[in-house]
Amino acid sequence: MAPWTFLITLALTLYMVGMIWSMQVLEYPLFAYVGRAEFPAYHARHNRALPLLVILPSLLALLSAVLVIWSLPAGVPLWGALVVVGIDVAVVISTAVGQAPLHAKLDREGQSAAVVSRLVRSNWIRTVLWTVNALLLLGLGAAALLPVK
Numbered sequence: 001m002a003p004w005t006f007l008i009t010l011a012l013t014l015y016m017v018g019m020i021w022s023m024q025v026l027e028y029p030l031f032a033y034v035g036r037a038e039f040p041a042y043h044a045r046h047n048r049a050l051p052l053l054v055i056l057p058s059l060l061a062l063l064s065a066v067l068v069i070w071s072l073p074a075g076v077p078l079w080g081a082l083v084v085v086g087i088d089v090a091v092v093i094s095t096a097v098g099q100a101p102l103h104a105k106l107d108r109e110g111q112s113a114a115v116v117s118r119l120v121r122s123n124w125i126r127t128v129l130w131t132v133n134a135l136l137l138l139g140l141g142a143a144a145l146l147p148v149k
Helices: 001-034 039-070 078-109 113-145
Strands: none
Touching: 001 039, 001 078, 001 113, 039 078, 078 113
16 A cells, blocks of 8 residues: 555645646636626635635645555655655645635635735745645655665
8 A cells, every 4th residue: 555645645746736836827816807896706616616626635635645654655765754744734734824814805805906916925835835745755756766776
């Protein structure tokens, strides 16, 4: 099972990298272009898609990363698995204290250029964290598959 948990973690992390970059450079900036009257429905539709497309894969990535610690594949160092879990936890914390409150504010108050701007800026934290995690997992996987002779 060890290699499977690692591969599942890698796959979920790569999925989340694509998702977060799409949000960062496409979706969140477009919030500013939605009219005030249309924004509540637009944002509600955005929020309805989050559980399946973002929240579930993100939590599954964290869970699978934790499982990697207990089923460490040959060639993958424990420190690497621990760092991956740490980064996943940092993503969850950033979401809970940074981006989720901004989405809640948009739900309560409607479209706001200032709030959208803060959302785009603060989301760079998650974008960088997911990207670093993917690069780390790819590096760990490559090192495990291609050991130095």
